[in-house]
Amino acid sequence: MAQGKYERELKSILSGDEEVIESLTKTCSEDQKKDYYRVQNIPFLVVRGAGSLGVDLVAVRGDVSFLIEVKSSKDDILYLSDQKRLKEQAEKIEEICTDTKLLPVYAYRLKRHRGDKWRLFTMDIEGLSKKYRVLNKKLPSVKTTVHNNYKLPWEDGMPLSEFLGYLARLLG
Secondary structure (H helix, E strand, C coil): CCHHHHHHHHHHHHCCCHHHHHHHHHHCCHHHHHHHHHHHCCCCEEEECCCCCCCCEEEEECCEEEEEEEEEECCCEEECCCCHHHHHHHHHHHHHHHHHCCEEEEEEEECCCCCCCEEEEECCCCCCCHHHHHHHHHCCECEECCCCCEEEEHHHCEEHHHHHHHHHHHHC
16 A cells, blocks of 8 residues: 555544544454544544655644654554655654644554554654643654664554544543
């Protein structure tokens, strides 16, 4: 499956698309399913980004907005330094979010996994508003290697279902 397919999948989830949520949650626990369906109460308007070194998705609703970079792999650890372009992209996202005071979200989909396939990460950004600081502290940060390169260990990320449930409780 092409990377664009996972961008569309996440876009559909955040937009509250019942067909996509139903299909994706077939192997999830009942609690995970409930949390996925909570997004239907206040769905996001999600726009796909364009251009290299930009973000994949921009998710907006009345109370919160995110810049989202979508990654997928069959490996449980994704190294963003494997290609120079990926490291530059991460640095650019960090710069954009620092300038705009928006929360960056890395959405990592593990291929061939049962249950909640998505894990979320963020980057430490200075100067965020209180609401975004709370979310920034709640989400696990993108990790760095001993050589100061970025990595996403899937197991360390927050399940998307948990994040959607948390948003519903925090923001209504």
